[in-house]
Amino acid sequence: MNLRDIIYDESIKFILSGGKGGVGKTSCAGAIAVLSAEYGLRTLVISTDPAHSLSDSVDQNLSGGDVIKIEGIENLWGMEINTEKGMKEFQENLGQMQGPEVEMASQLMGGLDSMAPPGSDEAMAFGKMLEFIGDPNFDRVVFDTAPTGHTLKLLELPDLLDSWLGKMLTLRQRISSMMSGFKAFLGGGMPDEDDSWKMLQQTKEKIRAASIALADEKLTQFVVVMIPEAMAVFETQRLLSSLNKWSIPVSNIIVNQLVPENPSCPFCTSRRRMQQANLKDIRDLYHDLHITEVPLFDHEIRGIDELRRLGKILVGEADTQ
Ligand SMILES: Nc1ncnc2c1ncn2[C@@H]1O[C@H](COP(=O)(O)OP(=O)(O)O)[C@@H](O)[C@H]1O
Ligand SMILES: [Mg+2]
Incomplete structure (x- = not known):
């Protein structure tokens, strides 16, 4: 599947763009x-x-952490995930979990803080992803991911969270059967089902579903963005092997910021030569992936019209020269 097939295939629900910082992921x-x-x-x-x-890219403030309608275009909404706000909400939720099990679990695990899930920033981002996986309000969700290291942590989270939640739930079961033993001994009834624990169980199931969706090539495509420079090649290699490891489907690389030909500019000519040599290596290295070349524009890519212009290049409807 090339980029055009992916973008115009209605069954593809999730498209993620990722790569090194500054290469053009957001654009x-x-x-x-x-x-x-x-x-x-x-x-x-x-x-x-x-x-x-x-x-900045869509030229509209999306920083509140909520879904916001993007002006000047139909059918488009945007959101910047606010990890600090999300983490606070999560901790408040944990704080609201009450009952003897929580007190014992918290003592056993060394306080409520150590009950927080691993990789908190990424966990928040992932939590938000979960909210929109299976959301019938959207036909498509496009994720503008963080630079490689951060995104890799995000992708390994389902496994980490799954085992963390598993531990919490087992702990809960043990404590709860201990408590019911006590209560029976003291003449009390069985402990009440606590909604927060049910929520943990549901979260665990949602994470499972998300991992399955993210690994399904009929639903998900990860698009790697890079520039034709050696450093970016190394990072792309690392990203691709991790995507492979987590079974995230990837079939496209965008090679961005190619310097156009300009014989009257020695600087451009020398940069172009360096880039073209790297581009050749990239083509050899990733011969099994579709590669889309995008030229360096003479201005920033900002606002809907510019994004559309870039989009036309991605689907092969524009002259790349
Ligand atoms: N092909 C291009 N030509 C000119 N400017 C570009 C191109 N691609 C990206 N940019 C600019 O480079 C900067 C970084 O791009 P961005 O998409 O934010 O990268 P990332 O999300 O990978 O950090 C932005 O100012 C953007 O407008
Ligand atoms: Mg970005």
Whole structure:
């Protein structure tokens, strides 16, 4: 599947763009979102990068942590995930979990803070992803991910969270059977089912479902964005092997910021030569993936019109020269 097939395939629900910092992940996510929306798909574009730039890219403030309708275009909504706000909400939720089991669990685990899930920033971003996986309000969700390291942590979270939740639930079961023993001994009834624990169980199930959706090539595509420079090649290698490990489908690489030909500019010519040599290596290295070349624009990519222009290049409807 090339980018055009992916963007115009209604059954593809999740598109993630990822790569090194500054290569053009946000611009590409924005462009893909604009094309999806104009194709008629109700589209949500979400930034999971703590250093948000989606607002700048679509030229509208999306920083509140809520889903916001993007102006000037039909069918498009955006959101920048606010991890601090999300973490606070989560801790408040934990704080509201009451009852003897929670007190004992908290003592056993060394306080409520150590009951927080692993990788808190990423956990928040992942939690938000979970909310929109299976959300019937959107036909498509485009994720503008954080630079590679952060995103890799996010992708390994389902496993980590699954085992963390598993531990919590086992602990809960043990404590609760101990408590019911006590209560029976003291003449009390069985402990009440606590909604918070039910929530943990449901979260565990949702994470399972999300991992399955993210690994399903009929639903999900990860698009790698890179620039034709050696450092980016190394990072792409690392990203691709991790995507492979977590079974996230990837079939496309966008090579961005290619310097156009300009014989009267020695600087451009020398940069172009370096880039073209790297581009050749990239083509050899990833011959089994679709590669889309995007030229370096002479201005920033900002606002819906510019994103559409970039989008047309991604789907092969524009002259790349
Ligand atoms: N092909 C391009 N030509 C010109 N400027 C670009 C191009 N791609 C990205 N940019 C600019 O580079 C900067 C970084 O792009 P961005 O999409 O925010 O990267 P990332 O999300 O990977 O950090 C932005 O100012 C964007 O407008
Ligand atoms: Mg970005």
